[in-house]
Amino acid sequence: MQNYINGRWTPSLSGETFSNINPADHRDVIGQFPLSGANDVALAAQAAADAFPAWSKMPAPKRGDILRRAGDIFARRMDELSRIMTREMGKTLTETRGDIQEAIDTAYYAATEGRRLFGINTPSELADKMNMSFRMPIGVCGIITAWNFPIAVPSWKILPALVCGNTVVFKPSEDAPHSGNIFAEILEEAGVPAGVFNVVHGAADCGKAIVEHPAIRVVGFTGSTATGTSIAARCGALNKKVSLEMGGKNAQIVMDDADLDLALEGVLWGAFGTTGQRCTATSRLIVHDAVHDELVQRLLKAAEKLVLGNGLTNDAAQVGPVINQRQLDKILAYVEIGASEATLVLGGNRATDGDLAHGTFMQPTIFTNVNRNHRIFQEEIFGPVLSVTRCSSYDEAIELANDCAYGLSSSIYTRDVNRAFRALRDLEAGISYVNAPTIGAEAHMPFGGIKGTGNGHREGGWTAFEIFTEWKSAYVDFSGRLQRAQIDT
């Protein structure tokens, strides 16, 4: 497996590689990928800079047509690509198909945006003068992503960046590199010219080189808050635009009037779907006293029946592996912390039954009696671990949900319409759901978070195009004389 630079598949200049394995079965080696560094990034950035003039001058509707074809190819390759993705990062085939569907939706949305990219015209303060403003591409975009949505998350950045006329250097996560290469194959087949889209594989050093490279004018990052914050500091020093999508610690509130069947389904999916490895995963369940015991009892019964397994070989699997040993160790360390703070009522161990022993599987884990001062209430664990906290009123529920350094997603289960709307107003998060779990973003809606989750940008929908364009204000004076703004009015 190689880098994709200027339309060609090339090894890293150093010849160094890293291997990627299937987290559900460590005996299955997916491949060796180039361990790229600053020199490889420089080649990719140069190719992207060289490709920029022609690509940015292509009419946006034509760029959109190319992206529509990319959406068609993602759809055509759905079965094959979902298997590749399940193999490299472990979530079930149903979920990896959803991941690809999100890229298809994003491609079709970006395609139509090629015919919008609206500007704004305003009256001039002077006679015989017109004011207009329009969007311009920025240049080369550096895209750095996490492994948990190997196609969907890159698509949220890459496709809007491209339709706006930018070119791209993309570094996929070192835990999900194969999908990055498929992304390149699909864009190439769709008609994206050589150099417009480039893939460099590697780890933190490769990401740092992207941030540093002077030709790269904007950085789009998805990953942990620690990494994102360090990238933002560097981009600040280098005067680069940077968009950050980072960690989460999302709460689902269940009020005393909630439909408990629905709330139960919601928390099972929110907490244990994708093995809890979603930035929007439900990691805190805040339950009203009146329904706490009943919901917890039912939750324990349902969660212990969840089937762990390798999505490629076990059609019944509902919960896949944790991405790697480092992440499993981190989760197990949090279980120890949690056990010293609260009550462990389910799971807590690595799962090693039968074939599970070949991968990094973690039992679905639930803590009760968790309070706001506990580390498992406050810190992102990024695994199948759920904390349950009691509340006795709406106000307390909201206060608990908001008592957190992150602000990505949130949810409330209630049948009271006034309370539902109050919660939409009161929850400190970029995304709030009523009677639905904390996961489930749609491609045409803004996506992102506040506080420790983001830096004010939103991917998805129309807001992504703000990230990847600059505004130009243009004035046309057809009076035939000098008119001085603010003076000759």
Ligand code: NAD
């Ligand atoms: P991570 O921060 O370790 O790595 C993310 C990417 O950054 C990888 O490609 C990595 O190689 C690269 N990287 C690492 N150090 C770097 C550096 N110093 N400079 C430049 N690049 C660097 O995150 P991860 O473990 O891959 O992903 C899990 C995290 O991602 C969780 O915190 C999760 O919440 C977050 N996430 C957020 C969203 C969102 O949209 N908010 C979506 C998915 C995942």
